[in-house]
Amino acid sequence: MRIITNIDDMKAYSREAKSQGKSIGLVPTMGFLHEGHMSLVRAAGEECDVVVLSIFVNPVQFGPGEDYEKYPRDMERDKKIAEETGVDHIFAPGVDEMYPDGYATYIEPEGHMASILCGKSRPGHFKGVDTVVAKLFNIVSPDKSYFGQKDAQQAVIIRQMVKDLNMNTEIRVMPIVREDDGLAASSRNAYLTGDERRQALGLYRSLKEAERLVSGGERSAGKLKKEMEKILLEGKDVRVDYIEAVDARTLKEVDLLKGETLIAVAAVVGNTKLIDNTVVRSGS
């Protein structure tokens, strides 16, 4: 497994692989790898000849006061996990390599897709995401790129960017991976104390309750949200950021569930922002 920190080197490796007729799978991450990332690497390994894992904590997608500085990093541990999971190249550029002096070009997702859900409390977040992901696509030239369903809104916005800008990679979105207790795998789980972690399980329990209500015939988004909020607020250190029911493809808010609905929740537990979601299907 190679560790590549330089953009030109990464481009050269990708060109080399392509010239040998090999397909490339890209798994973009901010490191501190967990089972969610590993599931993406395994999918890439099954579908592509070469697996590139990028590790880059992207300053541009963090807002002022967010956790850019303290975001967990452990390159040695990541290298070990990546090698064991079948990564061929780690691409881990420095911030100056990705955003040199005079950097001035950004990709902006406009409209409601980027302004609802996490877009409300994190203005500029998805602009940072689109920008860094477009850069990675141009550097690595992946045939397929792998993202996790845990960041459902991110996946929809990146799919839209690929479609809008006519990019030449296929977006593959893989299911949420959960830890044994049900908490969605996330690098930020490392922030949680034992007590906070117990409270954080409210996100998962609220989504399970929503699923149960929908299978029982409930179609009112308002009713679902109310029941979910009750469960979340059982945690004394939980502050709800949003509970939303939106069309899974367009992210437009729904009042009555129909077709595929993304039920998404974001909450701050202690000082840790967590998100989770489920997609439910219901007849019209």
Place this chain on the structure above:
Amino acid sequence: MRIITNIDDMKAYSREAKSQGKSIGLVPTMGFLHEGHMSLVRAAGEECDVVVLSIFVNPVQFGPGEDYEKYPRDMERDKKIAEETGVDHIFAPGVDEMYPDGYATYIEPEGHMASILCGKSRPGHFKGVDTVVAKLFNIVSPDKSYFGQKDAQQAVIIRQMVKDLNMNTEIRVMPIVREDDGLAASSRNAYLTGDERRQALGLYRSLKEAERLVSGGERSAGKLKKEMEKILLEGKDVRVDYIEAVDARTLKEVDLLKGETLIAVAAVVGNTKLIDNTVVRSGS
């Protein structure tokens, strides 16, 4: 020569050419071809195996009240000129093909490069340019892409985008082509009446005067601008938009000329907005 209107077809032709080891040169235009465009096609023909000329009047780079609707179009004439000049494929998509319903992703050049010169009077213009050019790059996958020095600011901003987003095409900027009387070749010249055209020559004459003064040792940007303005205002229907002296690479305004300076002028003659420029070299 093929005329391609569909994005997937264009991508397929480009893939085919690449798989045969052929290099692709892209000349992006808004059509109504003139000698300036033809010089780009000839350069592409000398340097690349396949020449793709795109013709697309990009609505996104026109502001409200600008000339999108009346911008000159003549596809039959363009086809003839393109074929005679050595174009292999014309890519001429419709607006719905490039910006389908729900389109939501834009590339935004930030900072002073996009806010000075034409960026002052045309907010959003370079966002429209970057967005369509990025789309064309992803659709055509050109090894080299050709732009005219007449749109000097556009060329600098596109170079910056390619660098910032790590795009895989080389930007080639070709010298301004002038008509016999000195007027810079432009599709918009077709708007000018005979009298306006005589007045429009003030742009060229003002730049020649600036060149003459610089060779004579003049280093003051203020002095140059004053002399240029005098010449421009000899035309009774001329309204000056800007006269600027900026660093040719960074587009930062200069007071005293040093190294390579872009002297750029924009004026409205009658109802027609015209731009022109020259690059002068001076010791420190």
